[in-house]
Amino acid sequence: MDADPGLEPDLEPDLDGFLLARIAEDQRLAAEAAQASGRESWDGGVTAPHGAADHVAHHDPARVLAECAAKRRLVLACRDVRPDLRLLGARPAGLDIPLPPTDQHQLAALTLALLALPYAAHPDYRPAWRP
Template sequence: MVEDLVAFVKARLIEDRRIAVQASSGAPRPPGQHEDERWEWIHSRTRRPIPLDQRSGSQAWGRASLRTVNVYTQIYTTGGSGHEFRIRDAEVDIDAAMHIARHDPARVLADVAAKLRIVGEYERAVRTAQGPDSDAAAQGEVRALGRVLRQFAHAYADHPDYRPKW
């Protein structure tokens, strides 16, 4: 069961890393995705793009929206039912736009790398706890890091391979 948890968490993190790398590298897109994907900051009142040199400062953000000129479709599963998320030539309000910007590929890659290091620490702790020098501290480290991995897995509870018993 623990091996399944580790494999599940690693697989989800690797998926997150692949998507972040793809988003930031200009790599070929899977079939059905646009090659000319483009978002732009626009003035909320005039709906015209905000030039790069005018995007700094809190005053600019108070009157900005993020707009895409493409269609994005994502289907994901929650509780066994499919949902579709679609944006078409739409605007995203400033709060959603700031959320999108905060989760840029570089940040996602750093987060994934940190979590994969913790998974590695768990695997190292398991090897130590199974070795001849195992003691109560080693067993405690395995239990503590195992609880952390379960929390990582819980973030992907909507994935079809997630197991609530973890």
């Protein structure tokens, strides 16, 4: 399959690869936390400072692993659509969001870019990916 000449080939595979690597890291950390605690779920059985226990329980390994699986499926589905990352740089002055996607390729690019935002502080994150 030939690449669309309008796409920036150095960005397209890297954004989905970046996300899959971050998801794998999150999955590894959740699996290690479950193994270290001796249980897969922390629902209600966590001792933590007031207010923190709910947060910890909400991010228990079982939930994080399920979230990783869902995110991975979403990234792979978007990658299969061949995202058009040109949308990410297309925004009128003063707007901090890109133009609305007009087709599935732009929607896939925007979805990947939004999924990558929580990892923006990672050294491999590229500013060009910011929606």
